[in-house]
Amino acid sequence: MNASGDELAPEVRAIVDAARERPGGDTRVSVDARSFPDAVEQTVADGRIPVIAEVKPTSPTTEGVRDDDPVELAREMVTGGATALSVLTEPDHFGGTTDSLRRIRDAVDVPVLRKDFVVREEQLDTVESDLVLLIARFVDEDLSDLVEAARERGFQPLVEVHTRDELVAALAAGADIVGINNRDLGRLDVDLGTFEALAPEVPDDVLLVAESGVKTTDDVRRMREAGADALLVGTAIMDGDVRQNTHTLSTPT
Template sequence: MNTSDAIAPAVESILDSAREREGGDERLSIEARSFPEAVAATEREDRVPVISEVKPTSPTTEGVREDDPVELAREMVAGGATALSVLTEPEHFGGSTETLERVREVVDVPVLRKDFILREDQFDVVEADLILLIARFVDDLEELVAAATDRGFQPLVEVHTAEELEEAIDAGADIVGINNRDLGKLEVDLATFERVAAKAPEDVLLIAESGISSGEDVRRMREAGADALLIGTAIMDGDVRENTREFTTT
């Protein structure tokens, strides 16, 4: 875990909760829906691959979205989402593993479990197609990438710097999310993706995360090499079907 830089108090609180959260009792074995294939299918339709995020709330947004997350997920898929991201962190994001289970049962697109996972046993609480690992916060990234892959998950390794990108590649990651939000300061800068993506190997599938709120942002991230975009707040704020459609057809 890279703790050389200060971490925002809100993130420290999330990590404290994550450390205390129990893992599963039995090792899972997943038959995952292929995210790379879903991205390729979307691009063949001349649309932008978007991961729409079911996010009731977060420390960086105001208010709570109280709609049934399953209905939100259905609307996002109807709007053209390539995949869905479902928060399972309960204390700070209003998520749950039960929500992910319910969503994955009713959609046919890949579903990402978005959480702060720190230990291998925390994989074994719910089935998902992709699973998030944040390079900055885990002690042995290579070990966790291997453990996730062995279970059938597709690990999405999130990075914020070129150094973390190199660590992710060395750990065996082939799906990498570049987070425009600095989790140390909670500041967003779209230039982060441009800077870090320039260092990525061509065979890595790149996802731009955070701060994407307009068609102009979508075009900017795509021009910088984003294979897909993870969009939460800008889709959750309003009609999720129409918002998803607008981003995928930009």
């Protein structure tokens, strides 16, 4: 599924264009992944909400840059109750690095998602992680082939969608972890109703993640009631005390 640049906000078009220029790794990776579904199940058994806390130095939709040591931020998030971590590796617009992901994954014992704009198979070989984000709208190859290529390396692919057509494509590609992004990457606006509209169409055996726009405990409850198995939260955790913010969202009262 290859998005036309004319449909995208300029910031997003620049990100995707840069992603298409980035090379892949020199050596095929082989990952011994920590199970994200098991981590979600254990979190629920412990009476908490599964939260994927995002280590995001900056982004086109946030102001300023957070320059704390990403490893320390990650440890604070885990201490606060994060089920998993999302680590940006996109360098040009999000301030991410593959080195940060490696260091974070070595420092924590929860699953780690590589969040980037992976558009073709060789870019999977850039760094090891437990999960890898595949954005249905932006992949340059057949989505089914890219999902299978990720699994062959040991990754757990999290396939991100925003529209019904993308969801149909993700399910047809065999995705068993799906993220519904409440942010329209064409216009960059956010609507939690996106998740609520699409979630009922996701089979029960697919692990469903709500992405973007979760800022408060009320938002957490809203997404959980709509069917979210887990929530990916970036700005609301990175803006302030990451340990306390993670704890608040994962244990709403």
